[in-house]
Amino acid sequence: xxxxxxxxxxxxxxxxxxxxxxxxxxxxxxxxxxxxxxxxxxxxxxxxxxxxxxxxxxxxxxxxxxxxxxxxxxxxxxxxxxxxxxxxxxxxxxxxxxxxxxxxxxxxxxxxxxxxxxxxxxxxxxxxxxxxxxxxxxxxxxxxxxxxxxxxxxxxxxxxxxxxxxxxxxxxxxxxxxxxxxxxxxxxxxxxxxxxxxxxxxxxxxxxxxxxxxxxxxxxxxxx
Numbered sequence: 212x213x214x215x216x217x218x219x220x221x222x223x224x225x226x227x228x229x230x231x232x233x234x235x236x237x238x239x240x241x242x243x244x245x246x247x248x249x250x251x252x253x254x255x256x257x258x259x260x261x262x263x264x265x266x267x268x269x270x271x272x273x274x275x276x277x278x279x280x281x282x283x284x285x286x287x288x289x290x291x292x293x294x295x296x297x298x299x300x301x302x303x304x305x306x307x308x309x310x311x312x313x314x315x316x317x318x319x320x321x322x323x324x325x326x327x328x329x330x331x332x333x334x335x336x337x338x339x340x341x342x343x344x345x346x347x348x349x350x351x352x353x354x355x356x357x358x359x360x361x362x363x364x365x366x367x368x369x370x371x372x373x374x375x376x377x378x379x380x381x382x383x384x385x386x387x388x389x390x391x392x393x394x395x396x397x398x399x400x401x402x403x404x405x406x407x408x409x410x411x412x413x414x415x416x417x418x419x420x421x422x423x424x425x426x427x428x429x430x431x432x433x434x435x
Contacts, residue, residue: 218316218343219325223305224396226283227258227346228374231390231428233399234259234421235287235378237406244271247404248279250414254421256403260287260307263294269301276302289326292318299324307376309350311335316342327376331355336368345373346396353380358392365394383423390431400424 217224227233234256238244244267251259259275259282261268268286275284285305286298295318298306305325308315312328319326320342328339329350339347349361361375374396377389381400389395403424404417 216343217345218320219327219346223325224346228396230258231397231432232256232424233397234403235399235401236261236404237264238267238271239265239410241267241270241274243409244274245278246414247409248275248282250417251421252282254418255425256421258283260285263288269297272301272303307348311338313338333364347373347375349375349377351379352377387427387431390428
């Protein structure tokens with residue numbers, strides 16, 4: 212296994228782990244980005260992943276970086292090197308992908324950009340580790356089998372100190388069990404700010420959901 216330096220900046224990885232929760236967002240209107248980021252911060256969630264599922268994502272990121280710099284804003288669903296370059300140009304704090312593409316890993320390393328690939332199999336993990344990854348996205352976590360699957364898959368790599376951010380199938384009801392496990396750096400979820408709530412511009416609802424998630428992360432981590 213590779214001994215090259217971590218692909219994801221350690222200080223940033225620790226910041227995300229300390230937060231315990233990442234809001235995963237689909238934004239249809241870049242004009243919603245600033246009030247959305249502020250609503251999340253008001254609820255105690257300071258890390259977000261804007262997904263590249265709409266044309267508004269990059270404009271939303273640029274707006275947040277300019278107007279709400281205290282939010283740690285990354286970009287997800289990165290599928291190509293061009294998107295990776297655009298994320299860096301917009302000032303993304305980090306990038307995330309649903310899969311483990313060696314070309315993206317190499318491009319991220321060359322750019323010095325914190326990047327977490329998605330893993331679903333031991334082969335994915337080994338590809339990621341060869342590129343210096345220590346923080347990995349487990350996707351789709353729930354559909355793969357949740358924590359039981361992760362524990363079994365991660366066991367041969369336990370000595371490497373890998374940690375995971377599960378996404379896919381997480382809800383307010385099951386997030387706590389993930390947070391209890393030391394394999395988990397943080398949880399990611401779209402339930403914190405659902406797409407329809409964002410489109411309705413119901414910022415008090417976003418703040419309330421964010422507070423629920425942030426309080427859950429704090430309470431669970433304090434028990435460990």
